[in-house]
Amino acid sequence: MSRVASVGDLELLRETLRSRRDAKRSREPWIAVCAGTGCLALGAKKVIDAFRGELRRRGLGTEVVLKETGCPGFCEKGPIVVVYPEGVHYIKVDPADVPEIVEETIVKGRLIDRLLYVDPVTGGRDVHEEEIPFYKHQTRVLINKNIKIDPKNIDDYISEGGYSALSRALSSMTPQEVVDEVKSSGLRGRGGGGFPTGLKWESARKAEGSPKYVIVNCDEGDPGAFMDRALMEGNPHSVLEGLIIGAYAIGSVEGFIYVRAEYPLAVENARVSISQAREYGLLGEDILGSGFNFDVRLHRGAGAFVSGESTALMNAIEGKVGEPKPKYVHTSERGLWSRPSLLNNVETWANIPLIINMGADWFSSIGTERSKGTKIFSLVGKVNNTGLVEVPMGMTLREIIFDIGGGIPGGKRVKGVQTGGPSGGIIPEGHLDTPVDFDELTRLGSMMGSGSIIVLDEDTCAVDLARYFVDFLCDESCGKCVPCREGLRQMRDILSDIVAGRGKGEDLEVLREIAHLMKAASLCALGRTAANPVLSTIRYFKDEYLAHIEDQRCPALVCEGLISYFIRPDLCIACGICERNCPEGAISEAEVGKGEDTFMVIDQSRCSRCGICFHVCPSKVMAVARTSGRSAPQQLP
Amino acid sequence: MIQLLLDLQGELHWIPREVISHLSERLAVPKSQIYRIASFYKAINLTPVGRHMIQVCMGTACQVRGAQKVLDYAASKLDIGPEETTPDLAFSLRKVNCLGCCSMGPVMTVDGEYHGGVTLEGTEKVLKDLR
Numbered sequence: 001m002s003r004v005a006s007v008g009d010l011e012l013l014r015e016t017l018r019s020r021r022d023a024k025r026s027r028e029p030w031i032a033v034c035a036g037t038g039c040l041a042l043g044a045k046k047v048i049d050a051f052r053g054e055l056r057r058r059g060l061g062t063e064v065v066l067k068e069t070g071c072p073g074f075c076e077k078g079p080i081v082v083v084y085p086e087g088v089h090y091i092k093v094d095p096a097d098v099p100e101i102v103e104e105t106i107v108k109g110r111l112i113d114r115l116l117y118v119d120p121v122t123g124g125r126d127v128h129e130e131e132i133p134f135y136k137h138q139t140r141v142l143i144n145k146n147i148k149i150d151p152k153n154i155d156d157y158i159s160e161g162g163y164s165a166l167s168r169a170l171s172s173m174t175p176q177e178v179v180d181e182v183k184s185s186g187l188r189g190r191g192g193g194g195f196p197t198g199l200k201w202e203s204a205r206k207a208e209g210s211p212k213y214v215i216v217n218c219d220e221g222d223p224g225a226f227m228d229r230a231l232m233e234g235n236p237h238s239v240l241e242g243l244i245i246g247a248y249a250i251g252s253v254e255g256f257i258y259v260r261a262e263y264p265l266a267v268e269n270a271r272v273s274i275s276q277a278r279e280y281g282l283l284g285e286d287i288l289g290s291g292f293n294f295d296v297r298l299h300r301g302a303g304a305f306v307s308g309e310s311t312a313l314m315n316a317i318e319g320k321v322g323e324p325k326p327k328y329v330h331t332s333e334r335g336l337w338s339r340p341s342l343l344n345n346v347e348t349w350a351n352i353p354l355i356i357n358m359g360a361d362w363f364s365s366i367g368t369e370r371s372k373g374t375k376i377f378s379l380v381g382k383v384n385n386t387g388l389v390e391v392p393m394g395m396t397l398r399e400i401i402f403d404i405g406g407g408i409p410g411g412k413r414v415k416g417v418q419t420g421g422p423s424g425g426i427i428p429e430g431h432l433d434t435p436v437d438f439d440e441l442t443r444l445g446s447m448m449g450s451g452s453i454i455v456l457d458e459d460t461c462a463v464d465l466a467r468y469f470v471d472f473l474c475d476e477s478c479g480k481c482v483p484c485r486e487g488l489r490q491m492r493d494i495l496s497d498i499v500a501g502r503g504k505g506e507d508l509e510v511l512r513e514i515a516h517l518m519k520a521a522s523l524c525a526l527g528r529t530a531a532n533p534v535l536s537t538i539r540y541f542k543d544e545y546l547a548h549i550e551d552q553r554c555p556a557l558v559c560e561g562l563i564s565y566f567i568r569p570d571l572c573i574a575c576g577i578c579e580r581n582c583p584e585g586a587i588s589e590a591e592v593g594k595g596e597d598t599f600m601v602i603d604q605s606r607c608s609r610c611g612i613c614f615h616v617c618p619s620k621v622m623a624v625a626r627t628s629g630r631s632a633p634q635q636l637p
Numbered sequence: 638m639i640q641l642l643l644d645l646q647g648e649l650h651w652i653p654r655e656v657i658s659h660l661s662e663r664l665a666v667p668k669s670q671i672y673r674i675a676s677f678y679k680a681i682n683l684t685p686v687g688r689h690m691i692q693v694c695m696g697t698a699c700q701v702r703g704a705q706k707v708l709d710y711a712a713s714k715l716d717i718g719p720e721e722t723t724p725d726l727a728f729s730l731r732k733v734n735c736l737g738c739c740s741m742g743p744v745m746t747v748d749g750e751y752h753g754g755v756t757l758e759g760t761e762k763v764l765k766d767l768r
Contacts, residue, residue, distance in 0.1 A: 038738050041751030075740030223696030223735035261643065261680045262736060264749070302639050303679030305734060319638040321677045378739055380698035386740035418697065452739070454697050468700055472734065478677075581757070583713040612713075615706055615757050 003281040006289035007167040010158070017159045025085060028063045029106050032082045032147050033093075036071025036233055037265055038226075038387075039078035043095070047079050050098035064106060067156075070146035070234015073376075073388030074134055077117065082129070082147055089129045090115040120384070120406060134385045137403045139366065139374050139392050142350050143227075146234035151269045154276040157237040163282060165353035169245050170290040173356075178249040179205055182352065185360035186372035191217055191308075191345030192420070192449045193525070194371070194438035200342065204250040204332040207340035212252040215317070215336065215343040216243055218259040218266060219301050219308035222421030223472070224452035227376035228346035230388055232259060232266040235350070236273035240296070242344075242352030244282065247294045250342050255294065256317055260301040260308075271298055305422075305476035309524050310335075310343045312478070323478040324524035345450070347376060367393035371437035375451055379405050382412070382457040391436075398432040401455055412457040415556075416540065420449030422469045422476075423529035425536030426462060445536040447529070461558035462541035463548050467495035469533040477526065484527030487518040491534060500561035503549030508538060553629030560609040563628040565602055567613075571623035572599035578613035578624065587613060599623075638666070638674055642681050651682035679733075687722045687729035689767050691715075692746045696735030699742035707743050708732055710757050714764055728767070 004010050024030075033039075033048050048068055055061045074080060077091035083105050090101065090112070097115060104110045116125040117132045126132045129147075149156040157163070169178050183198025204212065216239055220228040231239060243255050257274070259267045274296050277283045285293045299317050306312050307322030314336045316322035335341025351373060355363050364372045371393040377400065380386045384406035391400060397417055401407070408414055416428045419436075425446030427434070434440050438448045456465070474488040491514055494507050515531030522528045538545060547553045554562040567578070567587075578600055579587040586606035591598050600623075602613070614624040641660070646652055652675055661668045675681045693699075693708040708730075712718055715728050722729040738744045741753025747763055 037736075037751065038740055038753070041738050041741055041744065041753040075738070078741075220737065221734065223700075224698045224739050225735075226737035226739055229737040262733060300640060300643055301678075302643060302681055303733075304677060316639060319640075319674075321674055323677075378698075380739035380742070381701050386698075422697070452697070454701065454739075456701060460701050465701070468697070472695075476734075610709055610713075611706060612710060612757065615703070 003279075004288065005281060007171045010163060010167050010288060014158050014161075014164075017155050021159050024065065028065070029086070030065040030067065030084050031106070032067045032069045032084065034071055034078060034080040034147065035068035036075070036146075036230060037263075038071060038075035039080060040265075042078040044079035046095045047081065047093050047098060050095035051102070054098050054102045058102065058107075060102070060106070067150045068152075069149055070151050071143075071230040071388065072129070072147040073143055073230065073390070074132075074385070075387040076385050080147075087128045089117065089127065089132065091117050133406065134387070134389075134404055137399065138390050140390045141354060141374055142238075142347065142376060143230060143234070143388060143390050145238070146230065149235055151234055151236055152272045154237060154273065154280060157235070161357075162237055162353075163241055165356035166241050166244055166282070167288055169248060169356050170288050170292060175205065175249045175251060178245060178356070181360050182249070182355060185355045185363040186367075186370075187348065187351055187355065187363065188371060188438060189345060190347035190351070190375065190450065192222075192423075192447065194448055197344065197348055200332050200344070201246065201249055203330060204340050204342040207333040209334075209339050210251075211254055211339060212250055213336045213339060213341040214243055214247045214250065214252045214255040215313070215341060216255070216257040216346055216349055217308065217310070217313055217343055218257060218263070218270070218346045219313055220260060220263070220346070220450060221305040221308045221476075222450045222452055224380055224418075224454045225378050225421060225450040227378055227388055227451055229263050229266050230376075231346050231350050232263070233269050236266075236269045237277070238350045238353055239346055240273050240277055240283075242349035243296065244287070244294055245352050245356060246342055246344070246349065248292055250340070252342070253293055253295070255296040256299050256336075257296060258299045258301060258313055258317060261303055267298070267300055274298060304478075305472075306478045306524070306526050309526060311524070313343065314341060321478075323480050324526070326523055347451075368435060368437045370439055375436075375448075377436075377451045377453045379453050379455070381418075381454040382408055382460070383455040384409055393437045394435040396433050396435050397427070397453070400436065400453060401432070405455070408455065408457050412459070415456045415458050415460055416462070418446075418454040418456060418465070418533075419452065420447035420532070421452055422472050423447070423526065423532050424449045424452075425532045426456070426465065426540060427536075428540040445539055446532065459556055459558070461499075461554055461556035462537045462544045463495065464499050464554075464556075464558050466533045466537045467492070467499055470495055470530070473526065473530045477530070481521075481523040481527060483518045483521040484523065484530060487514045487522075487527070488530055490514055491531070495534070498545065498548050499554070499559040501548070501552045501559075503545075505549065507549060508542070508545060511538065547629075551629055555628070557626045557628050559628075560611070563609060563626050564604060565607060565609060565611065565614060565624055565626055567600050567602055568623050568625055569597070569599040571621060573621055573623070574598040574600055575618065575621070576600070577616050577618065581612050581616045583610060583612065584608050638664075638671065639678065642671075642675055646681060651685050653685075685722065685726060687726050689728050689748055690731065690746075691728060692731045692733045692736070693719075694734075694736045694738070694742065694744040694746075695732045696739060696742070698739035699735075699744055702742040704743040706757065707745065707755050707760055711745075711760050711764065714761065728764075
């Protein structure tokens with residue numbers, strides 16, 4: 001690799017790379033295998049190895065290019081393999097399918113029907129990505145390149161037009177013009193707060209003091225959200241390019257990329273992208289001959305949810321305990337080492353090159369009145385097509401869940417949707433037609449957060465879910481301020497009592513009181529929003545709380561303290577799996593009459609209601625049943 | 638300091654008391670300050686960990702798909718609680734907040750390798766294979 005010394009050099013390099021790539025691609029097909037964490041969990045590594053072996057065996061090792069790419073988002077159907085130039089999209093590929101793919105699709109150019117996506121409605125098979133409903137209803141401008149790029153290869157990114165926004169900004173825009181462009185695009189922070197990005201940049205640009213810092217926040221702690229991971233793993237250079245442009249705009253010479261330790265692949269790809277950019281001179285001194293100097297350091301997080309908060313994250317970079325500081329002064333004026341610091345979320349940074357290249361007008365033509373652009377959501381939970389979906393702001397939850405997500409498994413009813421992570425809220429089914437943007441979600445008592453959409457069906461208990469979030473936040477509260485630390489603990493105690501059947505009449509009132517106090521008096525956003533799950537569930541699912549408190553009943557049959565398990569003699573085949581797995585030894589075999597039907601019974605006095613028998617009972621049998629609000633039927637004759 | 642501790646842990650798998658004393662001397666930083674940092678962050682282990690690290694994701698998406706059952710089951714099979722290590726130092730069981738594989742929940746990692754769509758039978762098999 002040699003240094004790219006000027007804007008002209010970069011364009012020349014891009015031309016060379018493209019013509020080399022296109023010449024090769026016009027002759028031979030190439031294969032993209034998703035190597036994101038999701039597909040890897042489903043065995044993508046073995047698929048990749050199988051392809052490598054098979055291609056070598058057939059002497060195609062040098063001709064057919066095999067790319068380990070980033071995540072295209074359709075994690076539910078992984079491992080995903082796309083064969084170009086046709087763009088044939090195969091799902092759920094097993095290493096055993098590989099020889100057939102090479103033989104049929106690569107060599108003979110034929111399709112393998114069973115690996116194609118089957119439309120559950122029409123029953124037809126979709127060959128290309130753009131025909132599959134999951135992708136068809138999306139507007140993919142941020143994650144569309146993931147499947148085409150090897151994230152560990154900067155040349156791939158450059159061939160796809162990468163770093164052209166940087167060269168444009170450096171060669172034909174003043175820093176103020178860059179700030180103005182971001183301002184007029186209407187981009188708002190994708191990390192959760194939704195603060196207008198341009199204003200943040202403006203204030204960091206105007207702030208006195210040097211050096212100034214720019215920071216990428218990839219401490220994606222919200223359980224259920226993984227778009228930042230997918231971007232950082234799949235297209236790290238797009239984030240880096242945004243960061244360099246931001247540094248130029250505010251006059252910073254040093255930046256940090258903060259990645260949480262739970263994302264080892266994101267750490268690795270960020271590290272590789274930084275060193276490659278440095279080799280090309282896209283980081284370092286006199287970038288593209290513009291006289292602008294800038295470099296980046298990588299900082300690994302060490303597992304603390306609260307460290308994703310901007311001031312806490314800056315403390316962590318300084319090597320201190322990642323606790324938040326009061327924000328009397330914005331971090332854009334006094335942040336890292338008390339210097340002006342511009343911190344944005346991964347997805348926010350990844351939007352910057354698009355805005356510079358396509359223009360603020362293009363960007364603001366997408367989305368709603370006050371929320372512009374697209375947003376990547378992680379659609380997870382009880383939904384058929386889980387994965388990452390990128391849609392214009394303002395699409396309704398119903399469209400996202402049903403058109404893209406393909407509805408709820410097992411024909412069940414949507415109970416609600418949890419958005420915004422642990423500090424968000426639960427939106428009930430009746431509000432599914434709400435357009436999703438920053439303001440609408442807040443109005444419903446939830447929030448955008450980093451963009452997780454967790455679909456809940458009738459088997460999810462609202463009270464138990466609220467308890468889960470409070471428990472989560474209780475563990476993650478740093479303990480610095482009293483309202484958050486003690487408030488969460490009190491709420492946890494009350495909710496634990498309710499789910500155990502020890503709820504009291506005044507509990508709801510007390511919960512509300514604590515919630516309002518925490519909202520008013522906590523130091524950082526974690527504490528101020530921590531009560532959202534409780535408040536929103538009380539608001540929309542009050543009858544469920546009352547069922548727990550007054551009738552000792554869990555309508556969703558979830559809360560262990562309020563349900564009992566029993567085995568239906570008519571269905572039980574006495575296979576004994578439950579008996580072997582019962583940790584309490586509460587299950588034994590019973591016989592009706594002599595030599596007649598045998599079946600298993602649960603001794604209710606020993607049962608700890610762990611539910612293991614319910615889960616291990618073979619799905620063909622399903623003899624273990626649950627009941628709540630009344631005792632289990634007598635079983636022994 | 639955090640990066641240093643993470644690197645050391647990468648080699649040693651945990652941070653023993655002597656390492657902290659040594660760091661404190663070399664860097665002229667009080668031990669109490671190092672402990673303050675090391676105990677705040679979950680990724681830093683101040684007790685020995687087992688040869689096999691099992692992490693069960695307790696993120697929301699995994700939670701609604703039954704992660705608690707997987708955790709309870711693994712705990713009962715290993716006869717230890719979450720965040721504990723078996724006396725023979727063979728297994729450590731951890732719950733983690735979100736591994737970012739929410740699509741295939743419940744998820745667990747075994748020695749850094751991801752397993753998606755985990756069932757109770759799957760858990761048993763994984764544990765058996767490691768024994």
